[in-house]
Amino acid sequence: xxxxxxxxxxxxxxxxxxxxxxxxxxxxxxxxxxxxxxxxxxxxxxxxxxxxxxxxxxxxxxxxxxxxxxxxxxxxxxxxxxxxxxxxxxxxxxxxxxxxxxxxxxxxxxxxxxxxxxxxxxxxxxxxxxxxxxxxxxxxxxxxxxxxxxxxxxxxxxxxxxxxxxxxxxxxxxxxxxxxxxxxxxxxxxxxxxxxxxxxxxxxxxxxxxxxxxxxxxxxxxxxxxxxxxxxxxxxxxxxxxxxxxxxxxxxxxxxxxxxxxxxxxxxxxxxxxxxxxxxxxxxxxxxxxxxxxxxxxxxxxxxxxxxxxxxxxxxxxxxxxxxxxxxxxxxxxxxxxxxxxxxxxxxxxxxxxxxxxxxxxxxxxxxxxxxxxxxxxxxxxxxxxxxxxxxxxxxxxxxxxxxxxxxxxxxxxxxxxxxxxxxxxxxxxxxxxxxxxxxxxxxxxxxxxxxxxxxxxxxxxxxxxxxxxxxxxxxxxx
Amino acid sequence: xxxxxxxxxxxxxxxxxxxxxxxxxxxxxxxxxxxxxxxxxxxxxxxxxxxxxxxxxxxxxxxxxxxxxxxxxxxxxxxxxxxxxxxxxxxxxxxxxxxxxxxxxxxxxxxxxxxxxxxxxxxxxxxxxxxxxxxxxxxxxxxxxxxxxxxxxxxxxxxxxxxxxxxxxxxxxxxxxxxxxxxxxxxxxxxxxxxxxxxxxxxxxxxxxxxxxxxxxxxxxxxxxxxxxxxxxxxxxxxxxxxxxxxxxxxxxxxxxxxxxxxxxxxxxxxxxxxxxxxxxxxxxxxxxxxxxxxxxxxxxxxxxxxxxxxxxxxxxxxxxxxxxxxxxxxxxxxxxxxxxxxxxxxxxxxxxxxxxxxxxxxxxxxxxxxxxxxxxxxxxxxxxxxxxxxxxxxxxxxxxxxxxxxxxxxxxxxxxxxxxxxxxxxxxxxxxxxxxxxxxxxxxxxxxxxxxxxxxxxxxxxxxxxxxxxxxxxxxxx
Numbered sequence: 001x002x003x004x005x006x007x008x009x010x011x012x013x014x015x016x017x018x019x020x021x022x023x024x025x026x027x028x029x030x031x032x033x034x035x036x037x038x039x040x041x042x043x044x045x046x047x048x049x050x051x052x053x054x055x056x057x058x059x060x061x062x063x064x065x066x067x068x069x070x071x072x073x074x075x076x077x078x079x080x081x082x083x084x085x086x087x088x089x090x091x092x093x094x095x096x097x098x099x100x101x102x103x104x105x106x107x108x109x110x111x112x113x114x115x116x117x118x119x120x121x122x123x124x125x126x127x128x129x130x131x132x133x134x135x136x137x138x139x140x141x142x143x144x145x146x147x148x149x150x151x152x153x154x155x156x157x158x159x160x161x162x163x164x165x166x167x168x169x170x171x172x173x174x175x176x177x178x179x180x181x182x183x184x185x186x187x188x189x190x191x192x193x194x195x196x197x198x199x200x201x202x203x204x205x206x207x208x209x210x211x212x213x214x215x216x217x218x219x220x221x222x223x224x225x226x227x228x229x230x231x232x233x234x235x236x237x238x239x240x241x242x243x244x245x246x247x248x249x250x251x252x253x254x255x256x257x258x259x260x261x262x263x264x265x266x267x268x269x270x271x272x273x274x275x276x277x278x279x280x281x282x283x284x285x286x287x288x289x290x291x292x293x294x295x296x297x298x299x300x301x302x303x304x305x306x307x308x309x310x311x312x313x314x315x316x317x318x319x320x321x322x323x324x325x326x327x328x329x330x331x332x333x334x335x336x337x338x339x340x341x342x343x344x345x346x347x348x349x350x351x352x353x354x355x356x357x358x359x360x361x362x363x364x365x366x367x368x369x370x371x372x373x374x375x376x377x378x379x380x381x382x383x384x385x386x387x388x389x390x391x392x393x394x395x396x397x398x399x400x401x402x403x404x405x406x407x408x409x410x411x412x413x414x415x416x417x418x419x420x421x422x423x424x425x426x427x428x429x430x431x432x433x434x435x436x437x438x439x440x441x442x443x444x445x446x447x448x449x450x451x452x453x454x455x456x457x458x459x460x461x462x463x464x465x466x467x468x469x470x471x472x473x474x475x476x477x478x479x
Numbered sequence: 480x481x482x483x484x485x486x487x488x489x490x491x492x493x494x495x496x497x498x499x500x501x502x503x504x505x506x507x508x509x510x511x512x513x514x515x516x517x518x519x520x521x522x523x524x525x526x527x528x529x530x531x532x533x534x535x536x537x538x539x540x541x542x543x544x545x546x547x548x549x550x551x552x553x554x555x556x557x558x559x560x561x562x563x564x565x566x567x568x569x570x571x572x573x574x575x576x577x578x579x580x581x582x583x584x585x586x587x588x589x590x591x592x593x594x595x596x597x598x599x600x601x602x603x604x605x606x607x608x609x610x611x612x613x614x615x616x617x618x619x620x621x622x623x624x625x626x627x628x629x630x631x632x633x634x635x636x637x638x639x640x641x642x643x644x645x646x647x648x649x650x651x652x653x654x655x656x657x658x659x660x661x662x663x664x665x666x667x668x669x670x671x672x673x674x675x676x677x678x679x680x681x682x683x684x685x686x687x688x689x690x691x692x693x694x695x696x697x698x699x700x701x702x703x704x705x706x707x708x709x710x711x712x713x714x715x716x717x718x719x720x721x722x723x724x725x726x727x728x729x730x731x732x733x734x735x736x737x738x739x740x741x742x743x744x745x746x747x748x749x750x751x752x753x754x755x756x757x758x759x760x761x762x763x764x765x766x767x768x769x770x771x772x773x774x775x776x777x778x779x780x781x782x783x784x785x786x787x788x789x790x791x792x793x794x795x796x797x798x799x800x801x802x803x804x805x806x807x808x809x810x811x812x813x814x815x816x817x818x819x820x821x822x823x824x825x826x827x828x829x830x831x832x833x834x835x836x837x838x839x840x841x842x843x844x845x846x847x848x849x850x851x852x853x854x855x856x857x858x859x860x861x862x863x864x865x866x867x868x869x870x871x872x873x874x875x876x877x878x879x880x881x882x883x884x885x886x887x888x889x890x891x892x893x894x895x896x897x898x899x900x901x902x903x904x905x906x907x908x909x910x911x912x913x914x915x916x917x918x919x920x921x922x923x924x925x926x927x928x929x930x931x932x933x934x935x936x937x938x939x940x941x942x943x944x945x946x947x948x949x950x951x952x953x954x955x956x957x958x
Contacts, residue, residue: 033602036559037589040552042602045617048548069527073519074553074591074622074638075575080515093581096554098591100576101626101637110516112553112577112591123512123521132808138524142622143553147580158580159553329611 010342013280018224025274026153029283029343039151039158043267046343047154049291050270051161055141057193057289058163058265061185067137067165072119074142075110080118084243087117090210094146096158112145117211117262120166121244124258131170131250134258137178139165154271155228155479162266165233168246168258172237175259176214179233182263183216186231194269195286195395196220196276197402198230199425199474201450206434209262213237219449219474221402222275225423227449227476230272233263271479276398277367283344284367286394287387294383295345296326297336299352309356313349313376317383341366346390347383349374367394406474412463415475419444425476429459429469436464440475449474489821492759497703504753505632508762508822518630518637522746525822526633528770529749530640534620536672536768537642537744540664546616546644551598553621554589559597563722566596569689573625575637591624596690596741599645600723603737609728610649613737616657618644633750634707634958641745644712647725647737651716654738655693658712661742662695665710673748674765674874675699675755676881677709678904678953680929685913688741692716698928698953700881701754704902706928706955709751712742750958755877756846762823763845765873766866773862774824775805776815778831788835792828792855796862820845825869826862828853846873885953891942894954898923904955908938908948915943919954928953 011024026032031047043051059069075098082088096112099105113119124136145159154160165182169175183200190198198218208215212234220230241247241257250256277284287293294317298310310326317324325345327336333350340348350362359376363383367390374382405424409415418426426446430436437448455472462469490503505511510526522530538548554577561567570593577589592598603615620642630636644661648654662679669677677697687694691713699709720726720736729735756763766772773796777789789805796803804824806815812829819827829841838855842862846869853861884903888894897905905925909915916927934951941948 033605035552035598036556036601037552037554040554042552042598043550045547045549048550051550052548068524069531070524071522071527071530071622071640073514073516073521074624075516075519077515095581096577096589097579098575098577100578100588102573102628104626109579110575119514119521122515126512143550145553147583149581161550 011280011282014223014278021278021280022275023153025278025282025342031270031274031283032153037158039148041153041157041159043161046291047270050273050285050289051267053289053291054189054193054265054269055163057189058185059141061189062139062165065137065181065185067139067167070138070140071142072113072116072123072140074113076113076116076118077108078111079108080122081111083118084121084211084240086239087211091115091146094148096145096147113142114144114146116140116142116144116164117166117240118244121240121246124168124246125244128168128246128248128258131248134248135167135169135174135178137165137167139163152271154267154274160266160268162264165261165263167261168241169260170248170250170256170258172259175261176235179214179216179235179261179263182233182261183218183231186218186233186263186265190218190220190230191395193286193288194273194276195288195391195398196230196272197395197399199402199450199452200454201452201474203232203450204434204437204448204473206437207448209234211236211239213239217450220272220276221405221424221476222272222479223278223401224275225405225477227425227474227478228268228272228275229449229478230269231263231265234261236260236262277394278344281338282342284394285344285346287346287391290344290346291323292325292343292345293322293387294324294347294349295340296324296349296351297333297340298326298328299333299350299355301328303353305356306351306353310351313351313361313379316380320380320384322384322387347386349383365390367397408458409463410459414463415440415444419446419475419477423477425449425474427455427458427472427474428463429457429461430471430473431462431465431467431469432471433462433465433467436462437473437475439464444477446475446477449476449478490759490761493702493757500757500759501754502632504757504761504821510749510753510762511632516637518627520632520636520638522640525770526749529752529764529768530746532768532770533668533672533744533748534642536668537664538620540668541618541644544616544660544664546618546646549617549619550621551592551595551602551619553592555592555595555597556587557590558587559601560590562597563600563690563719565718566690570594570625573627575624575626592621593623593625595619595621595623595643596645596719597723600719600725603647603725604723607647607725607727607737610730613727614646614648614653614657616644616646618642631750633746633753639745639747641743644740644742646740647720648739649727649729649735649737651738654740655714658693658695658714658740658742661712661740662697662710665697665712665742665744669697669699669709670874672765672767673752673755674767674870674877675709675751676874676878678881678929678931679933680931680953682711682929683913683916683927683952685916686927688713690715690718692718696929699751699755700884700903700955701751701958702757702880703754704884704956706904706953706957707747707751707754708928708957709748710742710744713740715739715741756873757823760817761821763873764823764825766825766870769823769825770802771804771822771824772801772866773803773826773828774819775803775828775830776812776819777805777807778812778829778834780807782832784835785830785832789830792830792840792858795859799859799863801863801866826865828862844869846876887937888942889938893942894919894923898925898954898956902956904928904953906934906937906951906953907942908936908940909950909952910941910944910946910948911950912941912944912946915941916952916954918943923956925954925956928955928957
């Protein structure tokens with residue numbers, strides 16, 4: 001076993017400039033490209049294929065839990081958009097508005113959907129009459145548009161791809177259960193697909209979605225110690241139902257408003273994968289989400305038998321359900337190594353004339369550079385096992401990072417050290433006063449990420465105001 | 480065996496008013512609903528699920544033939560849109576244009592994509608340098624917007640869902656092959672998935688896509704004898720490449736423009752399925768594309784053992800990979816029968832206490848109403864066999880319809896009988912002069928649908944002008 005230590009010179013190193021490293025990886029790994037309109041990016045095949053893996057995983061989970069896919073219009077008339085007060089205040093400042101269609105001026109200008117709550121509400125009001133019509137468990141895969149001033153690939157865009165779930169229920173209990181169930185599906189997806197340990201919890205009043213009674217979130221910690229909100233689920237209560245007249249005749253004959261939820265994750269998850277797992281040689285993809293899990297590099301590929309054997313092995317591995325590519329291009333092996341390293345393919349297999357003679361293949365793990373020799377006869381057992389090992393090592397490493405970057409803060413003077421030197425989450429007891437969080441924001445540019453479900457009180461006062469505190473909150477700088 | 484003859488009173492009959500029958504089916508089968516913006520429809524779960532089946536089928540075929548999915552921006556700056564002259568003339572009159580983002584006026588107003596050729600071209604120009612970079616075989620699943628004055632669910636909408644393939648190649652031969660290969664994939668999909676026999680061929684000069692050198696099409700014949708263009712593929716030559724500067728250094732070191740194609744099918748295919756197969760009781764879905772292939776109706780479902788047995792049979796059939804639903808709602812069996820008939824589920828199974836005693840189930844085929852009794856022990860063999868039989872019967876029936884609705888026209892005076900009484904395709908020899916087609920359009924409101932690949936000359940003169948004619952063209956009224 002030996003370590004790969006070649007540094008890929010094409011990208012900035014993470015320590016030198018993390019933001020530049022990030023955009024370098026986005027472009028050099030061919031995940032995306034810029035278009036001529038700011039904030040509207042092109043999802044190139046390799047980036048889109050990661051999103052397809054996420055879609056495939058989640059779509060199965062959504063359907064297993066009884067959800068159905070629908071598609072709502074791209075546009076929302078301004079008058080409809082204004083029906084729910086909190087909601088319009090939250091989104092109006094960043095809407096893209098269409099005012100002309102063909103040769104007509106549009107009287108009620110059309111907002112390109114920033115999110116589709118109001119469209120679902122208008123439809124629900126039409127199709128729901130009786131308790132027999134409930135619940136409705138809908139999901140939509142689409143793109144949404146938010147006219148953001150500052151944009152970064154995958155993390156914040158004028159347009160991004162997402163799924164938005166919208167459900168209505170007869171009771172509060174059922175709707176709250178739905179919001180938590182979907183949070184659990186996101187949390188599981190983080191672990192099982194992306195090898196990212198999410199922190200789950202409740203958002204503070206200020207960080208809630210526009211129009212929600214409760215917002216739950218999954219939060220991830222990036223390599224630079226900043227947090228990334230990676231998905232949210234919302235319990236809306238009956239606010240939208242009352243604004244839009246979504247009511248039903250219950251079993252007791254009373255007319256009641258429905259209880260509503262919505263929930264979503266977006267292509268932001270691609271950004272999370274890049275920033276949690278990437279290294280100075282580029283992308284490092286967890287095998288479960290990698291579009292290509294194994295790349296086979298033929299050595300001296302013009303020698304008789306080399307390409308044939310490489311293809312034969314590829315077919316064998318594909319037969320096991322693995323996603324495999326043979327790089328048959330006329331580049332040098334060295335060029336291919338760094339290309340596929342940059343693209344983060346989890347496992348590289350090299351095969352040349354001598355390997356064929358010895359009936360072995362050389363394997364190199366992308367996540368830690370370890371190499372080993374595998375006998376042809378062991379390939380069908382060893383390659384899947386190595387991929388599972390890589391997935392598990394990457395998840396463990398990410399868990400360890402969260403652990404070493406979560407620091408309890410008992411006194412206000414410790415925030416500077418925790419947020420600026422250790423970096424990551426500052427775990428604090430909170431009195432519940434937004435003023436205390438605002439002060440931290442002002443002094444350290446950090447915000448309340450989430451009040452985690454699994455953290456217990458470790459102290460009895462708020463480090464900002466010294467008043468009594470019962471809630472635990474994680475504070476961090478964030479994307 | 481007996482025939483079901485109950486007429487569903489909820490919908491207009493096809494003979495009475497085909498257009499009203501169509502919208503009745505769209506709404507009563509819960510395929511779609513209208514939104515508050517004209518032409519922007521809501522794809523309800525049952526309608527969207529049909530689209531998902533089409534997507535799943537095609538996405539596999541696209542990937543098997545080496546295509547990769549990408550996602551391009553939703554918006555096109557007006558200045559970019561205007562770069563290819565024919566293209567902009569074709570689409571400009573029906574664009575939706577965004578002029579405001581947040582609190583800004585947008586200087587170069589953004590067109591909501593009616594199709595994405597120019598976006599792909601701009602990107603291709605950036606990423607292609609050498610023959611090594613070719614071909615690029617891209618596809619995109621998305622929605623597009625065309626500000627149409629007259630709209631009909633699935634057939635013509637201000638917004639519709641589609642896929643658009645965009646490819647670039649080093650040679651004309653390769654690009655032309657691509658356009659024909661994708662046409663073949665559409666044609667196969669018609670037969671294998673939708674049970675629709677498409678007619679394939681070349682579009683006349685006038686019916687070509689804006690900017691294309693050659694447009695190929697798949698055309699289908701609806702129950703009312705009108706044709707529906709169901710998919711097109713285009714060979715662009717080097718026109719876009721020259722307008723956008725997409726060139727590459729070839730093996731001979733010469734700088735050459737790429738040869739380009741595009742191809743697409745849309746949710747219009749859902750309209751085709753409705754109008755080819757539907758009857759006076761509603762939708763009739765071919766088993767391969769049906770979201771639910773088998774519905775099980777428990778009879779006297781409160782009697783002990785009935786629901787249990789229904790669920791057990793459902794699990795057995797699901798285990799075979801079939802899409803099965805048990806209707807456990809508290810409606811009467813009669814209500815359920817007509818509900819699932821309306822929704823076109825290919826096979827209905829009924830099971831009650833007496834059937835359980837006799838270890839049989841009653842099966843009813845949606846396409847022709849035939850009923851039969853199946854022993855429990857034969858279910859795993861008989862149900863899949865019945866579904867295959869239904870698929871094949873529906874395809875054969877549709878083929879027969881095309882055959883009886885394709886009539887050769889040798890003399891101009893025969894057009895009236897063929898287009899207005901027989902209905903369907905008038906098959907004629909054509910001199911190649913658009914004036915002759917225009918005259919038919921003026922007199923009979925019919926257009927040239929396609930010059931079919933598989934039809935041989937049957938005469939030597941054009942029935943309009945009597946001049947020499949060598950091409951066969953199919954003329955029909957069309958959607």
